[in-house]
Amino acid sequence: MSADAAKKSIFGGKPATPARLADAVSDAIAAALLDGRIAPGEPLPAEGEIAKEFGVSKPIAREALRHLTSAGLISTQQGKVARAKEFNGEPLERIYGYAVRFSLERLREANEMRRVIETGIARLAAERRERSGLTVMDRALVEMGRALKHPDGFTDADILFHSGMALATGNTMIRVQMEGMRAVQREVSELFSRRSNRTDADWNATVERHRAIYEAIAAGDPDLAQKQIEVHYEAADIASLEVANKLGEGGRE
Known part of the structure; x- marks a missing residue:
């Protein structure tokens, strides 16, 4: 100054x-x-x-x-x-992090929130296709491919992909909201990635679901982008049953 x-x-x-x-x-x-x-x-x-x-x-x-x-x-x-400081979702991420780490019910609610929010984000991303976001999503897909069977690296790439989707909307508030949801995404992604019965086909299917979302957004097709994000969450809902059992065994309420 x-x-x-x-x-x-x-x-x-x-x-x-x-x-x-x-x-x-x-x-x-x-x-x-x-x-x-x-x-x-x-x-x-x-x-x-x-x-x-x-x-x-x-x-x-x-x-x-x-x-x-x-x-x-x-x-x-x-x-x-x-x-x-740069305007970001850090405070929201802390709040969500506390909520989902210690309550199975809050984790379920938070994942439901993500599904509702990201459906709209996928549509807007396909309408606007901001280049910076598409670039981040593309890079995340490459990193996912390299991190197969490595939960920590795969989770980081997964979070990067969804951050790129938010960037592709060109909307600052959406970017901040997605940053805030990173704690939720990390908790869910890490649990899914560590499932004892996760096969090679399962790992690859997760990457391909993300690729389908990216391709729909890059093609500028909001309806297809929404459909692909819904397909992704339907698969996640099936896996949630095992995650819920694991959390229950761990003593969460």
């Missing part, structure tokens, strides 16, 4: 009202972060400067920064200035 820019108000210059002071300050800073007035990696003004601009105390400014840190919009370290 230049010296001239630092002298100007980047938060809108509106003083906070007495009620919910920290919320008012964090809202104004969040707006500056999300509309690009403060770029990812750029430092925020010092705590004292923020307090002065909004006409609040340093403890209020500090609380506002804590709100933004919890939301994943800034990073803070003791003795250093806060810095803007």
Whole structure:
């Protein structure tokens, strides 16, 4: 941030009202972060400067920064200035991760949520076909092929594929939502990949289902993309029966 820019108000210059002071300050800073007035990696003004601009105390400014840190919009370290972070699904991923690791019911619900959301994502991806997303999906298919019978690598490639599908929509909010669901996808994918009866044909069939989704999206066919994602989830539902039994044996509720 230049010296001239630092002298100007980047938060809108509106003083906070007495009620919910920290919320008012964090809202104004969040707006500056999300509309690009403060770029990812750029430092925020010092705590004292923020307090002065909004006409609040340093403890209020500090609380506002804590709100933004919890939301994943800034990073803070003791003795250093806060810095803007790229808008991402990290906070949502943490919440979903806690939910699905310790409750079979939450895992079932989360996987159902993924099915509903990704059906729409596949359609929009086929309509827009953003090149960056198609490139990521293609790379993920290659990595899946290399990771057959290797659960960790296969799971990483699986997550990469679905991230690419979100990127292909060109929609930032969809990208963030998909990032948030990575914890759910990782939990399910790892369990599926470690099934004791998973055959070579099963591994290859999973890759081919993803390839069919990619080809439908790359061809710009929303109806086929939706059909292929539904086929993929139908196969996953069958495997879920064994996963549910495994989770039950592990003591989840």
